Amino acid sequence: MPIFLNSSDPDFESRFAAFLTTKREDSPEVxxxxxxxxxxxxxxxxxxxxxxxxxxxxxxxxxxxxxxxxxxxxxxxxxxxxxxxxxxxxxxxxxxxxxxxxLPQDESWTDETGATLGWRWGxxxxxxxxxxxxxxxxxxxxxxxxxxxxxxxxxxxxxxxxxxxxxxxxxxxxxxxxxxxxxxxxxxxxxxxxxxxxxxxxxxxxxxxxxxxxxxxxxxxxxxxxxxxxDMIAGPSEILVIADKDNDPDWIAVDLLSQAEHDESAQSILITDDAAFGQAVSEAVDKRLETLERREIAAPSWHDYGAVIVVRDLDEAAALSDRVAPEHLELCVDDPDALAEKINHAGAIFLGRFTPEAIGDYIGGPNHVLPTARSARFSSGLSVLDFMKRTTLSKMSPAALKAIGPAAVTLATSESLEAHGLSVALRLKQLNSD
Amino acid sequence: MPIFLNSSDPDFESRFAAFLTTKREDSPEVxxxxxxxxxxxxxxxxxxxxxxxxxxxxxxxxxxxxxxxxxxxxxxxxxxxxxxxxxxxxxxxxxxxxxxxxLPQDESWTDETGATLGWRWGxxxxxxxxxxxxxxxxxxxxxxxxxxxxxxxxxxxxxxxxxxxxxxxxxxxxxxxxxxxxxxxxxxxxxxxxxxxxxxxxxxxxxxxxxxxxxxxxxxxxxxxxxxxxDMIAGPSEILVIADKDNDPDWIAVDLLSQAEHDESAQSILITDDAAFGQAVSEAVDKRLETLERREIAAPSWHDYGAVIVVRDLDEAAALSDRVAPEHLELCVDDPDALAEKINHAGAIFLGRFTPEAIGDYIGGPNHVLPTARSARFSSGLSVLDFMKRTTLSKMSPAALKAIGPAAVTLATSESLEAHGLSVALRLKQLNSD
Missing domain, CATH: 3.40.50.1980 (Nitrogenase molybdenum iron protein domain)
Known part of the structure; x- marks a missing residue:
């Protein structure tokens, strides 16, 4: 059975914290x-x-x-x-x-000292x-x-x-x-x-x-x-669905199963503000699992790692979702844009009742290679930037070097890096004698 | 002694290739x-x-x-x-x-199908x-x-x-x-x-x-x-200077030493189109090494890993520099902007005769945490983006789902992912019956 949690229960915090640290993947000694x-x-x-x-x-x-x-x-x-x-x-x-x-923009500007700075992507x-x-x-x-x-x-x-x-x-x-x-x-x-x-x-x-x-x-x-x-070390797939009671439980059930069917270690989580709706989704999942082609993968995923979490309101849903930092996040609510504003950590957000996550797997346009295992806290899905790198550019005019060079000499000296200091000081010496 | 290479020598290619693969760092079994x-x-x-x-x-x-x-x-x-x-x-x-x-821009747009797409940085x-x-x-x-x-x-x-x-x-x-x-x-x-x-x-x-x-x-x-x-696994520092004969050899010598003094494993390379100038810089380095405070670090770095490479012209210099993909690249030539256009791989470029690399270490503005050990081929210096992550956003209108959903069902079916297909098909079914 998936785990059922209710944020009003007295032991919710400890159970949710334990749920977050559940290890889903074997790390064989390879x-x-x-x-x-x-x-x-x-x-x-x-x-x-x-x-x-x-x-x-x-x-x-x-x-x-x-x-x-x-x-x-x-x-x-x-x-x-x-x-x-x-x-x-x-x-x-x-x-x-x-x-x-x-595709990122190159930049170049000249500051008040006469230094031309910028960067270039390739x-x-x-x-x-x-x-x-x-x-x-x-x-x-x-x-x-x-x-x-x-x-x-x-x-x-x-x-x-x-x-x-x-x-x-x-x-x-x-x-x-x-x-x-x-x-x-x-x-x-x-x-x-x-x-x-x-x-x-x-x-x-x-x-x-x-x-x-x-x-x-x-x-x-x-x-x-x-x-x-x-790119990244990918772990098993995850979906978190925040859904209110005005959804068809069967739609949400297949959304949850669309990650569970990937891998026995995949994780599917429903957060809802309506306990009865949570129950209805759970029952719909069980029903779908009777016939689903990949039920031998999806059933253990749902039973071992699935969760239904009942919360007081959508604000609480957003806060819990941020602690999960899910790879995929569906917002099946009346005002998904407002709810999305409250989310800080997710690989991809799917807004509204007509945006099942599978759209993003295939045809939406955004990338489906996304951060798993809570790494959406610090990393992003695959993008064009992963295949590019940035070279920074600096060009000092004589006036710029005169303006900021002495501070570089000071700092080099404080770090006991004499040649660093000399490389600036020799040039300043000529400029000051010109 | 540092290595001296001339691109006109018959064995240049094999010697340069060997130079590129010289291992500079011990990897102790830690x-x-x-x-x-x-x-x-x-x-x-x-x-x-x-x-x-x-x-x-x-x-x-x-x-x-x-x-x-x-x-x-x-x-x-x-x-x-x-x-x-x-x-x-x-x-x-x-x-x-x-x-x-x-600081990167968030983006959001609605395409011709009615799908709203975009991303958000946090x-x-x-x-x-x-x-x-x-x-x-x-x-x-x-x-x-x-x-x-x-x-x-x-x-x-x-x-x-x-x-x-x-x-x-x-x-x-x-x-x-x-x-x-x-x-x-x-x-x-x-x-x-x-x-x-x-x-x-x-x-x-x-x-x-x-x-x-x-x-x-x-x-x-x-x-x-x-x-x-x-961020990255940093290796010992490197500088490559492309300099023509119209530079003061002593300036270039201290530029080379400003990396050599960091670490015995640091690497300093001069590429020049004038053999006599290369010799003059080498002599200036030796002279500076007699008195440099950190000569016990800088001397082994220069003698073990330093290089002076004489080339036919600046185009050749740019091509060789790209093979090194240096962390720091100085372009001490008359038209550094034109030469920079020919460079594809470098962590940071310092343009012109008045931009010693040490300016970038301290005060220029760009970051001094830069890709080493040829990793400028695929990575960038530290930036604001290293502390941010991107969440992609997708929102299908009913019309958008009707337009592109069937293709998602087709692809899900071809990948034998039934629940993926169902999550789209159930919604399409309702939309088509409306």
Whole structure:
């Protein structure tokens, strides 16, 4: 059974605090294995990748089969039916339009001393996107990772997608094509991350790696962080729905289940100001779980980690939601904009009764790669900025250096950094003698 | 001796490539020690912090002495002389003015389907700044970390600064005061990072940790990443100077030494289109090294990792610089703006003959916390954005859901995510029956 909490109960605070710290994910001790895999790929390149692919994906490949050929890509794309293709094209178009607005501005100004200051944004040269294989091989994730990279201006974009037993998802290949991906490699696991970070004869090394993956992939990303940039360490998905009694309980039930069906460790939380409505949603969830295709995933998620929390009013709902800092937040209330104003921490907010979270997974436009495990307190969903970096610019005129240089000399001296001070003082000396 | 390379030499490419991959930093195996320290602090809180502070900093404290008191802060600030205070105030003011321009814009728009989309930025609630103690206890680093956090709107800002043997740098305390820091803790090492990440009775847990530190601090930051946000794993400092023959060789020599004096592992590189000028700078460096206060640090840095590279022209200089992706880049040439246009990868660019890098360390305005070890290829210097996060917003009108919802149902079906599809389909069903 999911947990039922009522903010009016005397033990609410302790129970809610305990709920917040519930550990949802096993952290298997994969770190040693991953370290060895990375060292192996770093030393032996393609040979190591091929061995590991044989071992983990049961695929016997040669080096020249690691990348999909043009012909193979065309053949896979041709397998996609017209309805799926049209839907994927609409999604790509809307995601592109949203992310194009994220392109940041360069700035330059001259201050009162004559110093010209500013910054300039540029794209990373190359990026690698990890796409899981098998059950979680989602074409939508390809669009959500690849399109921001291409909007940012990444020139060389490689995706790695394992094809265990040779099974390829044609929609993943089509999504890569629609996004402008440059290379598709049929490899996965920590070996794919190592190949992207260090390069092999076949895989060009990249500057940034993004995309979801299992515990091995996450551990590998953590290990190569620094050598390359990474996006974030993704945890299981979460949804928090704030709903008043004027919703159809069945709608809210399927919204909750839309995260629960992702993963047994996913978490779905309802906060409502009406206890009877909370009960009705719980019953609707149970009913849907009788027939849901992925009930063997969704039921344990809901029973082990689900929650129905009854609060006095929507202000209290907002405050509790901020403590959860959910990845996805639905506001199914009369005035969702007013309620959204009270929220500080959430990866994505879906406003109103006609914005189920699944719209954001596919077609709304905003990114569906979002901070999990309370990290919305300090991080953001994937964006164009993740594929760009900023260079700061400074240019002193002689007058500017005369105005602010002496303070730099003072501070350098106080930090016992003589050469720092000299680099300014020598120039000031000439300016003052001119 | 520093390495001398000439791009016209037949073996240049192989020697330059080898130079790029020279490992400058030992990675001592500190990870096990750090894991134990974090576990200890997480379990035992202040008691563990006090024991570790006694052990590493030779300071016997009680829990109520971990934080500097108001009285202690005032007393330290009063020790700073007027010249230093005025310089620090000017630096704070200029850094604040620069970073205030980084505050990002919220966006909201309604597209042709009636979907309202956008995003909203907010500050992290609390942040912790690590400030090294001893030799590298720099007040300028306090300003550079704390001011962006406060400009972003961070409400609770804690700095940790170890005071080995009880030695406090009054300028560090004053810099914290000028930046609006809320708490100052006299602790350091991995135990400080653990206390910031997990909290103790004395230290409020934070959402984001920034600031430089030694190998233990870096390993601890890597370990708590995910539980909290971190800025970056900083490596030894670097400068690359592109200079033509019309510079005073001594000016360029002290510019190179201003990074070399930071750390034996720091790296200083000159690229010039004039071999005789390169030789003159090398001789000027040697001369300065005879008397420089920190010559015992700067000399090994220059001799082990320094480089003078002679190129055919400035275009070639820009291309080689991009391969280094330096933390700091000086363009000491006639038309630095034109040359800057050719640069893609650098943490900060200092343009012209009157902009020594040290100006940026203290007083220019841009941040001096910058990407090292070639990570300017994919990351940026510290900014206000590091203390903010973005929440995406989506609101479907009934018309918008009717327009784009069917494609979401198609894609959910193709990914075998039934509840995702249902959450849209149930709403579409009602809209279509209205």
């Amino acid at each position: 770190d040693d294995v991953v370290r060895d895999i990375i060292a192996n790929v770093r030393t032996r390149g393609d040979a190591a990748v091929l061995e590991l692919t044989s071992k983990f994906d049961r695929m016997e490949l040669t080096a020249d089969q690691i990348l999909f050929s043009e012909t193979e890509i065309k053949a896979e794309c041709a397998k996609v039916n017209e309805t799926d293709r049209t839907a994927l094209e609409l999604a790509a178009e809307r995601i592109r339009a949203y992310h194009a607005r994220q 794209a990373v040269d190359s990026a690698g996107l990890y796409v899981p294989g098998g059950l979680a091989s989602y074409p939508s994730s390809v669009l959500m990772n690849a399109i921001p990279a291409k909007v940012a201006g990444v020139k060389n974009l490689t995706i790695t997608v394992p094809t265990p037993n040779g099974i390829v998802n044609p929609l993943v290949i089509l999504a890569a094509q629609l996004s402008g991906v440059d290379n598709i490699a049929r490899i996965g696991g920590a070996q794919a991350i190592a190949a992207l970070a260090y390069g092999t004869d076949t895989i060009t090394p990249v500057d940034k790696i993004t995309g979801p993956g299992n515990a091995f992939v996450a551990a590998a990303k953590r290990r190569v962080f620094g050598k390359v940039g990474i | 990870d096990d020690v750090v894991r134990d320290i974090i576990a200890n602090v997480r379990t035992r809180g202040d008691a563990a912090v006090l024991e570790l502070t006694s052990k590493f900093d030779r300071m016997e404290l009680t829990a109520d002495q971990i934080l500097f008191s108001e009285t202690e802060i005032k007393a330290e600030c009063a020790k700073v002389n007027e010249t230093d205070r005025t310089a620090l105030e000017l630096a704070a003011e200029r850094i604040r003015a620069y970073h205030a321009r980084q 500050a992290v609630d609390s942040a912790g700044l690590y400030v090294p103690g001893g030799l590298a206890s720099y007040p300028s680093s306090v300003l550079m970390n704390a001011i962006p956090a406060k400009v972003a709107g961070v409400k609770n800002l804690t700095i940790t600064v170890p005071t080995p043997n009880g030695i406090v740098n009054p300028l560090v305390i004053l810099a914290a005061q000028l930046s609006g820091v809320d708490n100052i803790a006299r602790i350091g090492g991995a135990q400080a990072i653990a206390a910031l990440a997990y909290g103790t009775d004395t230290i409020t847990p934070v959402d984001k940790i920034t600031g430089p530190g030694n190998a233990f601090v870096a390993a601890a930051k890597r370990r708590v990443f995910g539980k909290v946000g971190i």
